[in-house]
Amino acid sequence: MPLVTTTRTGLVDQVIAQMRELVASGEWPLGQRIPPEAELVNALSVGRNTVREAVRALSHAGLLEVRQGDGTFVRATSELSGAVSRLCDSELRQVLEVRRALEVESARLAASARTEADIADLEVALRDRDAALAERDRERVVRTDSHFHLRLMEASHNPVLVQLYQGISEAVQSSVATTFDPEVPPERAVSHTELFEAVRDGQPERAAAEAGGFLDELLAEFEPEHP
Template identity: 70%
Template sequence: MPLATTRRAGLVEQVIEQMRELVTSGEWPVGQRIPPEPELVSALGVGRNTVREAVRALAHAGLLEVRQGDGTFVRATSELSGAVRRLCGSELREVLEVRRALEVEGARLAATRRTEEDLRQLEESLAERDAATDEGDGERVAETDTAFHLLLVESAHNPVLTELYRGFTEAVRASVVTTFDLRAHSEEQISHTALLDAVRDQDPERAAVEAGGFLEEMLRRLGQPERS
């Protein structure tokens, strides 16, 4: 395990930083159980209380999830992503509504600010996504579809919007897995092609409509939310 013995000063902060790095780098992937407490104590050269405080802090930040009797698991790769996951939970409607807000504005801005390099990357990303769809590889579809939408938002060249969307990508990927129907992928491919065409043509209104179309359809299928 790539952990280093800590110094005496600021032990909890050092342990938090090391564990956060293992999460954000993917060394401890999302969904995986982290090493048990005795193993962390031995590897880090600190006491149990220090490890527990670090785990508690990272759980509060949303990166880890402590499951009583089962261990501690990686929940998200960043504090922002963890916050998003806490807010959205398993509520697909809420995830789609936030996707609509971010992706529609991202597409609108991308249509006016995109560069030729942005277009090249978007074309390559969409080709990878469509290839995954043709192969019927649902896992790869989720990865490539999420990557395409992230590139589109990055093409808006708004750092705040991009950072917000980056923190939301795990929820986006989960929503793709939930909503993507491989048996009806042709319509979905056309929608993405039309979206890219609108960005290429520098037509912000058409890009916004194309970006929101599929999400609007999914929200319509889900029906009205229950009121408490």
């Protein structure tokens, strides 16, 4: 999506809206630096103060991160995700707890609401995840594992649950990357086969138990120490 020249009214709001869309669409990818201020000024035909105010607003919302001397980077793809990222940056356990709450319920609902198309998509997502685990490719594991869980959310056919999960997608991916150990042989890695089978076979309680089981194991590893 190319930047377009703004009109004279509501300049800051217009710039914010364009930048937000560039982030949401992926044209400005997560973790990447956005164009420098001078380039944005020229592309938008606005003053530096307008660009700076828009960047400041999106930084406050959590979508952008200004790194002095290094530029401005995409921090999150939505305000909700940005807020979650700020809250959970240093608390992996909190992210895992939120994941458990959402993923257990999505698995339970998916086992009752899934369609044949959902089952087919989940099977492909699971196969991709297992292939990534076999290769011990961290980046691919993060991507495919997150995609499997998102498809599980979508199979619940609860749009609110899906939107909530999408809102914490960056935090979810970060938790997967942090807990993935490439030294663990694929056959000992967490398997989602039984979770998939429970959903496929229409067994809500079994699906919920499978979804919560591996997260409970991870949570046990990060149990806070008490003096």
